[in-house]
Amino acid sequence: MSTMSYVEIIKKNRELKNKLASEDYTVGVLTNITNHFLKDILEYSLRLSAINAIVEIGGYDNIVQDADRFQKKSSLIIVFWELINFMQGLHRLRPALINDYEAVKADMVHQIDLLMDLLKNTPLIIFNRFTNVAMSMANPVLGLLDKLAADLNKYMDSCNYRNVYFVDLPGIFLKDGIGLCLDWRNYYRNKSLYTLCFYKTYCDTIINAIRAANGQSKKMLILDCDNTLWDGIVDENGIDGIDLSADTANGAIFSEVRSMIKELAHCGILIALCSKNNSDDIDKILTQHPGIILSNNDIVIKMINWDDKVTNIKLIAETISIGLDSMVFIDDSAFEVEHVRGLLPEVNSFKVPDNLYDYPALLREISGMFYTAAQTTEDLSKQTMYRQQFRRESSKREFDSLDDYLASLDIQLFCYDNDLNIVTRLSQLSQKTNQFNLTTRRYTERQIENFITDAKYDVLAYRVKDKFGDNGITAMVILQYDLQSFTAIIDSFTMSCRIIGRNIEFSIVDHLIWRIKDKNIDQIEAVYIPTQKNVSVKHFYDKCSFQLLDSYSDAEKRYVMHIDNYSFKNATNNVMYANERDN
Amino acid sequence: MKEIIKEILSVVLDVPMHELDDFSSTQTLEQWDSLNHMKIIAALEEHFSVSFTEQETLEMQSVKLIEYTISCHLSCPPE
The missing domain is CATH 3.40.50.1110 (SGNH hydrolase)
Incomplete structure (x- = not known):
């Protein structure tokens, strides 16, 4: 500006x-x-x-x-x-x-x-x-x-x-x-x-x-290695030939950069490496080199290979399920930076400054892009959760069908029923979720609190666990009741991208129907409001066998379902309430 | 220089260029109120890298007067 x-x-x-x-x-x-x-x-x-x-x-x-x-x-x-x-x-x-x-x-x-x-x-x-x-x-x-x-x-x-x-x-x-x-x-x-x-x-x-x-904060920092994390090129100078000390002028700059990256990781920003190198070399540096500061625990995913960076970055986005526009990429090579800028303009790409002493200041500036209003337990354990996601993706390849694989995960759902203790996390889900978000209505903590305390609303949050670990509170539904017309309306349905692809959304709909059956409700109404980012859930309610009301415009899709017509995906209601049984 | 001055006025006041001439002033243009005057002065100072005295800012009430004042600063005669 x-x-x-x-x-x-x-x-x-x-x-x-x-x-x-x-x-x-x-x-x-x-x-x-x-x-x-x-x-x-x-x-x-x-x-x-x-x-x-x-x-x-x-x-x-x-x-x-x-x-x-x-x-x-x-x-x-x-x-x-x-x-x-x-x-x-x-x-x-x-x-x-x-x-x-x-x-x-x-x-x-x-x-x-x-x-x-x-x-x-x-x-x-x-x-x-x-x-x-x-x-x-x-x-x-x-x-x-x-x-x-x-x-x-x-x-x-x-x-x-x-x-x-x-x-x-x-x-x-x-x-x-x-x-x-x-x-x-x-x-x-x-x-x-x-x-x-x-x-x-x-x-x-x-x-x-x-x-x-506005749900636009960045989530992931992707870094090259040579001359971006340390001074020197491993493939040319060998592991002992790169400078990881803090005692030389350049070494001090890179050490400061690595310490900042560690702090970002500590605060829940996802750190990825994307480097043309032999992965054994990088592993050795991360596990054995005393000056590295960073460790494997700080890094969510590593793409260490000789493929081009655009392909690798796209693969990272797919594996971790985050949008390209949530990513920041830093590399010392103008060629790589321009390549990524040209083909993936959504990624914010930065070149390590020619005057190396300007590098820490650049990273301090970039850190602002990762700002989020409040930090939750889920933020702090994000690194672990995404590493689990990486393991899940890897083990997926061992199964013949997705269903077999999902069954093997032993997924458990815990529901938080109108729980005032998790308002910060709920507001965050509403503010930050873009892809699996049927209405993209953004709510502040105060607004969530109001829903929770209002008898006409139910705020249901879900915690997802499987054999690889705990994903934390990663889905939320806000229901509004109109008791006069015996109707429940799905005001919001959001799910963090880190649990997409496990059919959890269908179990949640099952749970909603089980729940409202007890409330003398006959039908449930829902709406899909399209944004640039939620195309993947465009047909979600169709898949749940809701009936599309054709009286509305193409842009917004309104649905209704009589709950007697609903066919459950799971034979029994296996969602547990977090206040009864958790951890 | 006159063209630049007119362009700045046109943008700040949201008035088409062709409606501006040497004699456009705070008297002839309704949009040229005291708040917009402040914006015009700031935009001119930024563009010409000059800093006007308070007295000058009070006097620069028309295209002609603006041109005159700036030319004094840049020590070149008005066109």
Whole structure:
């Protein structure tokens, strides 16, 4: 974004607006300064990610009132609450702080509570942490404003909001230089505090959080080995000829890179290797070399062979069942990077920088693409689960038929019945699942909580275990009941891609029917809403022998089924409830 | 330079190029309000790599005046 001129951004933004067909993503900006540069820059950076943003800047210094207005319609709310314009200006704030610091603070805390309560159902809030950096005094004794900023931030941290992404503005000032970020000329005349340069960097900073909220965060990092993980080429220099120490200049750079990759793996990002090499050599390095830092446990899948990388990356996507657009690829060879960019444009491909010292900074930047709002147990054990998936795929080849194979897996399903303890995971399933997602309705934790506590809804989650291990909570169905018409409606049906292909979805439908039979329900309604990614489930309800209602458009497919007509795939209901029997 | 100025105005104000001339100003164009004026100034500063004084920003109220001010900064006479 920072390389494009403002005029270019405005122009391209208008062009994109007319091209994008996706649903509007409404963004409200609450502010006590003037932020009008933000609109085009933010809209454009989101539209580049196919998020059809409509940004509305709230009235000047009208934060709480606008919050009430915006919260009804906005998917995202951004808050610019600047200390410099508290109480309409420092000329009031400073004397008030001198006079009674605690009273000012208490008043602010009260306003924060008011605001955050109004926004409690907003899917995502981007909140700029309070900061005094722009007006801090050269004399450190004069630090009342610094103290206020620190105290308010501490207070907000203690509230543990689940829908807030905090932004550190000083981090942005550091990137561009504070002189290029602040616009004192426009501030005193128009209350416009920040420059174009600031807003461009600001949008680059927040985009990952917004992409994550739209199910677009990256899941897998695929790395070449030679000159990408270490200095040197194994096939030419031998195992002893590559540099895995941290003592040389280049060695220090690669060691830092490997340590970052280890941290990414630790946080649940899937790490894959894709390298033209002899797999024995790479195995030896991973298991025996003292300086490697990474181990086989950090790596989900290795494609170490002499095939081309495009084929290998496609194979990785197939084996692990993740979309190409969830992948990031790094290689030191311009040829390989261009090859992948050309044939697999969905994969974000990066070349190791020519100036090697820029490599760690590049990886730090890339790490943002893997951002997800909340981490769950499933995230942390993802590496293990995907390694099990790799073993499952390998053992599949030993069976004559898929059915035989599935039977051999000894799959067990455990149902979590309206369980408030797993709301974070459920919201994540709703936000992140793209392929097996019949309606792609995205719900926040708060919305899931509301469904769970509402008697008209059932939120059923499923944990899947088999002989290779525990896949964790990987499927969710939200049912809505209309008792007057004796109907259950499938509002959402999502399943993580890591359990696709095991006929689990059919066992879940069996379970749903067993369950609603007890509730005096006659029929079940369902809808398939197509997206670019859920084509694979287009015929799912047909396969479950639901009856297609032809009165609706081609795009959306609506179904109904009288439950007496349903033929169960499994003779008995073998789903166990997690609260009765688990682990 | 005049063409560039007009193009910037045309994009920021969302007004077709052919409707702009030397005398287009805050008086003749409804869209040229104070918020858009701020955007125009920022876009011009970015494009020409100049920084206007506050007084200049207040005076640059027409295509002609913008051209004059920028040419002073770039020390070249207006076309």
